[in-house]
Amino acid sequence: MLLLSFFAFALGLDSSVWATPVRRASPILYDGRAPSNITGADLDQSKGPYLAAVKGSKNASQYFQFLGNNPPPTPLWTPVQEQAIQATIDNSSVFTPGSNPPQFGFRRGELIAQPDQTGNRTAFNAQIESGLTAFHFSVQADSQQQLNFKHEYQPLFIEPNDGTHVFDLQTGTPFNTTVSDADARMLRIRSHSGNVLFQTPFAENTWHNFAVAVDWDKLTLQAFYSQNACDLKAVTKVEDNSSAAKGPNGQGDFHFGLLKLPLINPADSPADQADVSHKGTQEGTTESILYSGVFIESAQNGVSIGNGKTVPIG
Numbered sequence: 001m002l003l004l005s006f007f008a009f010a011l012g013l014d015s016s017v018w019a020t021p022v023r024r025a026s027p028i029l030y031d032g033r034a035p036s037n038i039t040g041a042d043l044d045q046s047k048g049p050y051l052a053a054v055k056g057s058k059n060a061s062q063y064f065q066f067l068g069n070n071p072p073p074t075p076l077w078t079p080v081q082e083q084a085i086q087a088t089i090d091n092s093s094v095f096t097p098g099s100n101p102p103q104f105g106f107r108r109g110e111l112i113a114q115p116d117q118t119g120n121r122t123a124f125n126a127q128i129e130s131g132l133t134a135f136h137f138s139v140q141a142d143s144q145q146q147l148n149f150k151h152e153y154q155p156l157f158i159e160p161n162d163g164t165h166v167f168d169l170q171t172g173t174p175f176n177t178t179v180s181d182a183d184a185r186m187l188r189i190r191s192h193s194g195n196v197l198f199q200t201p202f203a204e205n206t207w208h209n210f211a212v213a214v215d216w217d218k219l220t221l222q223a224f225y226s227q228n229a230c231d232l233k234a235v236t237k238v239e240d241n242s243s244a245a246k247g248p249n250g251q252g253d254f255h256f257g258l259l260k261l262p263l264i265n266p267a268d269s270p271a272d273q274a275d276v277s278h279k280g281t282q283e284g285t286t287e288s289i290l291y292s293g294v295f296i297e298s299a300q301n302g303v304s305i306g307n308g309k310t311v312p313i314g
């Protein structure tokens with residue numbers, strides 16, 4: 001039976017042919033699941049699906065590791081071959097954007113989805129951010145190099161040129177707030193306006209699987225979530241996200257990796273305290289998070305929920 005389901009999935013046969021809930025797979029628009037043959041040298045040259053430009057002074061392969069089977073990737077997309085990616089920041093993870101000053105407030109190391117090294121990213125972003133598309137990603141805590149939950153982190157986002165996020169993943173203590181440790185240790189999906197659509201405890205030794213379906217015409221979001229091998233389930237309704245811009249102004253790079261905000265330095269002026277990219281306090285610790293199952297699909301025929309199944313939006 002398993003084998004039959006797999007072939008039905010692979011051949012794109014309609015569900016009505018089979019007694020299982022298998023449906024036509026939605027076309028994949030971007031596959032960021034690291035293949036077994038990718039190397040650190042590929043990453044250093046941004047060869048393949050990742051532009052590794054947002055990072056500190058070291059080579060990309062010193063901030064991102066391909067983990068083979070240790071730990072194994074999320075089991076949700078078996079039998080797709082992939083390996084988890086460990087993203088690490090340390091005190092050297094100060095990004096200098098072009099000719100602008102270094103961002104001493106942040107520590108960051110992010111991969112940006114790209115078609116390939118020579119592809120046109122603007123055209124690619126228009127492809128992955130038109131119609132109805134779903135952004136899939138799984139994250140796991142790294143218990144050896146833990147985050148500091150007193151800080152805010154934004155481990156995944158889509159950023160148009162205006163610097164806003166169409167949606168993002170956030171964890172830690174939101175900048176300039178005080179929350180309990182339990183409330184800080186949450187994974188939160190936020191809308192363009194920064195409202196939390198869904199949150200769940202960032203438990204260790206667990207793959208936290210997410211999908212966010214974006215309707216780029218109606219400007220809505222719907223979040224899906226599961227752990228480990230369990231099918232994704234809708235955890236929100238289709239929510240209004242109309243503060244985001246429509247068309248090219250609302251399209252931007254898809255980032256995943258650690259972006260760590262500073263704590264406020266009380267000695268700074270109010271203006272400097274608000275300058276999160278350049279000011280504030282960082283402890284300079286080495287911290288990691290793991291990614292797996294990163295891909296983007298057209299969701300016209302529904303959202304893949306794992307184990308060969310799809311569900312409609314809404």
Ligand SMILES: *[C@@H]1O[C@H](CO)[C@@H](O)[C@H](O)[C@H]1NC(C)=O
Pocket residue numbers: 035037038039042047048
């Ligand atoms: C890995 O192998 C695939 C399939 O043979 C190939 O298309 C791809 O270019 C290879 N990737 C790298 C980074 O070498």
Ligand SMILES: *[C@@H]1O[C@H](CO)[C@@H](O)[C@H](O)[C@H]1NC(C)=O
Pocket residue numbers: 044057058059
């Ligand atoms: C980065 O990689 C290049 C080419 O392999 C090497 O020459 C250089 O020493 C590396 N830089 C660091 C900081 O490790």
Ligand SMILES: *[C@@H]1O[C@H](CO)[C@@H](O)[C@H](O)[C@H]1NC(C)=O
Pocket residue numbers: 120121122123
């Ligand atoms: C890249 O694609 C955009 C959008 O399709 C287009 O306007 C632009 O001219 C392209 N750039 C290059 C260098 O081809």
Ligand SMILES: *[C@@H]1O[C@H](CO)[C@@H](O)[C@H](O)[C@H]1NC(C)=O
Pocket residue numbers: 176270273274275
């Ligand atoms: C921090 O929050 C306080 C209280 O809401 C506010 O007055 C202050 O402007 C905020 N500072 C920054 C840098 O956001």
Ligand SMILES: *[C@@H]1O[C@H](CO)[C@@H](O)[C@H](O)[C@H]1NC(C)=O
Pocket residue numbers: 091092104283284
């Ligand atoms: C971290 O880097 C900053 C900026 O380069 C530097 O001022 C600071 O002394 C470093 N902290 C540690 C703990 O090395």
Ligand SMILES: CC(=O)N[C@H]1CO[C@H](CO)[C@@H](O)[C@@H]1O
Pocket residue numbers: 191192193194195197239240241242243244
């Ligand atoms: C969930 C959410 O943040 N929705 C907002 C999307 O944008 C519209 C327009 O600004 C707001 O009214 C919603 O609250």
